[in-house]
Amino acid sequence: MADTYAIKMPKLSDTMTEGTIVTWEKNVGDNIARGTVVATVETDKAIMDVEVFREGHLSGPLAPVGAVVPVGGAIAYLVADAKDVKRGEAPAVKAAAPAAPAAPAPEKFEPYGTAKPKTHIPAMPHGASPAPRPHEGRATPYARQLAGAHGIDINTIRGSGPGGAVAAADVTAPQAPPGMAKRIYQVPGVGRPMDAMEKAVAHNMEYSLSMPLFRVTTNVRPEPLVAAAKQAGYSLTVLLAKAAALAIQKFPRVNAVYQHEDRIVERPQIDIGLAVETEGMGLVVPVLRDVLAKSVKQLNEDWKDLVARARVKRLKPQEYSNPTFTISNMGMLGVTHFDAIPSPGTSAIFAIATAGPQGMPVTVTADHRIVNGADAAKFLGVFKGLVEQPQSWLGGAVVPAGAPGAALAPGKWDYDVVVIGGGPGGEDCARDLADHGKKVMLVNDAPLPGGECLWRGCIPSKAWRAAADRMRDRAHDAHLGILNTTKPKLDWLRLEKARRSILEARGDMALKTDKGVRIEVRQGFARFDSPNSILIDTSGNTKDPHVRASYDKKTDAQGRANVAGGRKPGATERVSFGACVIATGAPPFIPPIPGADSKGVLTSDTVWSLKAPPKKLGVIGAGAIGLEMAQIFADFGAQVVVIEAQERVLPEAEAEIAKALGELLKKQKNLTVVTSAKVAKIAGKPGQMTLSYGDAAGKNANFKCDYVLVATGKRPVTEPLALEKAGVALGERGAIMVDASCRTNVPHIFAVGDVNGGLMLAHTAGHQGRVAAVTIMGERMEYNPAKDCGVVFTRPQAAFVGLAVEQAKANGIDAVEVKMPMNIDAKSQITNETDGLIKLVADKTSHRIVGVHFLADHADTLIGEAVLMVAGDMTLEQVAQAIHPHPTQTELFGEMARRLLSRLRRTANVAK
Known part of the structure; x- marks a missing residue:
């Protein structure tokens, strides 16, 4: 057919020698215009379009989808007249059966530019030039061009052309050392041709x-x-x-x-x-x-x-x-x-x-x-x-990364470092700096250090929790034959005396330690006056460490004394510094709920003022603080209703742990948890409060109670610090932006703990304080949230270290998990504490343990080993081979590691 045109497999790249038909974009008989894409083909690296720059009708025989066609081979045809169109596919090319060995025929010498059909020609680098002619014999121009482009000594290549001339195919073929015949090792098994990608990599x-x-x-x-x-x-x-x-x-x-x-x-x-x-x-x-x-x-x-x-x-x-x-x-x-x-x-x-x-x-x-x-x-x-x-x-x-040695601003200062805030973050930072010989001032708004953790958080709540545990544990006595112990009675005044005594003893001890290591401790409210100085306002100082100190605005917009506001002239001290660490924490956040300012509304700051435990308590928020307080007072005998806006309790916890805890809370006496609910308003006075809310079904309800505790999280309040005068930048929700070294955008100013908006936990603040101290001293240390941990002191306790499996996958880790229920553990059966489970998360490839999650009694002691696993990048093998004492709950770690290793071995074998 004079008017028949062959559509050939195009050479779409320097490295392409053949292509695979992926799709036909047009059908046999279709009228084809210039520039029409008729098919797509797969090369060694990509799928490319095949365009035709002629007009006609698409005709067969077509190369079938999946066929491998050498460059230049026909894949279809164009005919001028529709009546000449042929239907059908071209026969698939099959490998020929092995033939009997024949006498070798002389190899045809290939002139420049004529490579064998399936020779792989690598891409030329920019500016390539041919290799010089060989010292002996001949080489084709194309062979010299290839050798020069890829740095190959053409004198080391044995040519296959007449008289030993080197052709292009010889350059691309692997060369055996001189004097050694090329050997092909036959191995058992069924062979297959390499695909385009495999051949490209091999060549x-x-x-x-x-x-x-x-x-x-x-x-x-x-x-x-x-x-x-x-x-x-x-x-x-x-x-x-x-x-x-x-x-x-x-x-x-x-x-x-x-x-x-x-x-x-x-x-x-x-x-x-x-x-x-x-x-x-x-x-x-x-x-x-x-x-x-x-x-x-x-x-x-x-x-x-x-x-x-x-x-x-x-x-x-x-x-x-x-x-x-x-x-x-x-x-x-x-x-x-x-x-x-x-x-x-x-x-x-x-x-x-x-x-x-x-x-x-x-x-x-x-x-x-x-x-x-x-x-x-x-x-x-x-x-x-x-x-x-x-x-x-x-x-x-970008927030500066914190170059070693650059933290202390050069100059003469009153103090090398000023630390604002006397909680775990500020104290740990100040002590580390003082231990290394730095001159440090610690400005604290209370008469004794300790911060929220000591006076209004971790320590006082655990004193109440310990009392509640004693009462709750009596329910297990009959399991072991101990009778007549199920009706304990709470002496609130004695409990409160013990709690306050513990706090004051620890506060006194902390202050003596700070002064003993030569930290200058100053009570007052600090605000920035410049990037290298603060003003300390002492006019609002109080003597009661149990109550959060409040900062009343005692200056005007220009920072001048506002005598009418109660500030006495001369009560401000100016202090300069080479570096500063902000550790001012974050107070409770109260959402804009009608009636939230009622006197019968409590927060984690003010709940300690109770003169007696309430008989009925409403709690807004089912996070860590809300659930701990709800369960404590329910154990004390109060009727408690918890309102949570989200669909589950502990929204910040691992999903299965939170769900399991939610199911257990439904079974607890005196405690009701309502999720997916919205608070409408709060009304009343202490002892006669009403908490109005709507549930997930849209049904409205009122709960009559003595008090309402608002536990909706915490949020930094930085306005009193006058950060703008130091140039310190804020991020989301008013938190101070920091890098992994807790450094702000101002190189010599750091922010640690709750004020930087991360995990609002005492041990996190303490660790970040040490990170800042090390960085200020010119060394390198960073906070890694993927290795942080926490415990929620409910019963059973919810705890975590590291990442959940979803978090790990989001971080690019091919994560897998294993879990075990507590009811199979011997020690749990003995003590009748069988509720809950433990989950272990590991990297499927490296077997590194990246997370452990708990819902278990005594998780606060179990988590110590898990922290070392994650912090130390321990593997499943290391934990599986460790010897755990029996009978203890720690045995579960070894058992989980062995189970997960066994599962990974089985799945790997199946994949093979």
Whole structure:
């Protein structure tokens, strides 16, 4: 047919030798216009469109979907007249049966540009030039071009052409050492041809064998860059690429490539390939072009587009070809260390592993012909500095990462460090600094240190909880034959005397310790006067440490004395400092509920003023404070109703733990929990209060009670600090923004504990105080929320350390979990404390334990071992092999680890 035109498999990239038919976009007989896409084909790296630039009717025989067609092979036809259209598919190509060995025929010598149909031709780097002619014999021009482009010594290649001439196929074929015949090792099993991706990888690796490679590794702290990425809304991958490009700018040899016979191709543009995993295709390496010249914002937009199309195999050849540098990141897979191999046309590659206690291992593998060992080490050092101090190149949009030694502002100051706030965060920070010889002032708004935890939180509530536990435990006595103990009676005045005595003893002891380590303790309210000074207002000081000190506004808008407001002239002291730590906590947050200002409304600050336990108590909020107080007073004998706006109790806890606790609370005497409810109003006076609310079904109800406790969380109040005079930035809900070192946007000012809006727990504040102290002293320490912990002192107790499985997956961890009920434990059966469960979360790849979650009596003691597991990056194997004493509840840790390991082995075997 003179008017028949063959539609051939196009060569869509330098590396393409064949393609697989993915779809036919047009049907046989369809009228085809110029530029019509008739099919899609899969290359070694992407799915591409096949366009036809002729007119006609699509005719068969068509290559069937799934057929592998060499470049240049016909996949369909165009005919001018519709009556000439042929239907049907072309026969699938099948592998021929092995033939008997035949006498070798002379191989045909291939002139320039005529590679064998399935020869893999690697991509040419920019500026490539042919290799010199061989010292002996001949080589085709195309063979010389390939050898030169990829740094191959053509004199080491044995040619297959006439007289031993070297052809293109000889350059691409792996070479056996001189004098050694090429051997093909036969192994048992059923073989299969490699797919396009596998062949591309194999051929590229054969080229890499000609590189004299070496490796250099360092550990990098990624947290500042991770925080910067999160804060700015950029991909961490993009920021790593930008940091690599900035480092390459200082060491441009890393961006060059070797060519044989003493030639180096230098490339001014930095194009970075970044490996992306795709469904059914393995790793594809999209290339971010001109990384140094483009803004991070533009790179981030480019990367989103590349990744989206890479995962559905829609990249164009120019989008995955010819990187000048490559980054392979396996950090999300739990590997501790690995080597990566530079691809043809590059001289170096980064291999980034999972961050551990010493940081994130980063290995550069480099071609020794281009990069020497000293330069590689310096290059890594520059990259490390860029990752650990992203504010140096990302600008003011990022909170500074805290360079060691930069915390204390230079100059002569009254004190090296001023700490504002005498709770766990402030005290721990001040003591650490004083222990290292720093001159420290601690400004506290109460006469004794301890903060909310000692006076209105952790310690007083646990005194009440201990009394309630004694009463609750009597219910278990009959289980072991102890009778007549089920009617205990509470002496409230004696309990309160004991509680207050404990608090005052601990407060006195804390003050003596602070003064003993030479901390200057000052009572008063501090506010900033400048970035390096505060004013201390002592006019509102009180002598009662049990009551939260209140800061009345005693200055006008300009900070001048407001005598009419009650402030005495001269009651303000100005103090200068080299560094400051803000640890002022967060008071209870009271939502805008009508009647919330009634005298019969209590908070976690004022509940301690009760003269007697209420007989009926309404509680708004089923978080940690609300549930602890509700259960305590229910155990004391009060009738308690808890109103929670969300659909479950403890919204901040692991979902299954919270659900299980909610079910147990339904069974408790005197206690009612209403979830998915909305409070309408509060009315009345102490002893005669009414709590009005609507439930999930829309039914309205009123609860008559003595008091209403509002336990709707806490929120920092920073207005009295006059942060604007120091330039300190605020984040969500008025919390002070900090980085992982608890440093604010002002390098010498830190914020620890509740005031920075994180987990509002005493031990979190104490740890952050120590982090700030270490950073101020010029060393490195960071707070990692993924290793924090907490206990809610209900019965049974709800506790956690580390991440829940959903949180772990959100952080890029392939997480799995195992759980065990408490009722199978021998010790729990003996004590009749069988309610609850324990869950353990681990990384499926590395077996590292990343979280443990409890609902169990005595979880406050059990959690200690779990904290060490998570903080120490312990593995399932280590816990499984540990010897736990019997009978104790700690045995459950070993049992869970062994069960999860067994499950992982079984699933791995099934996958094989």
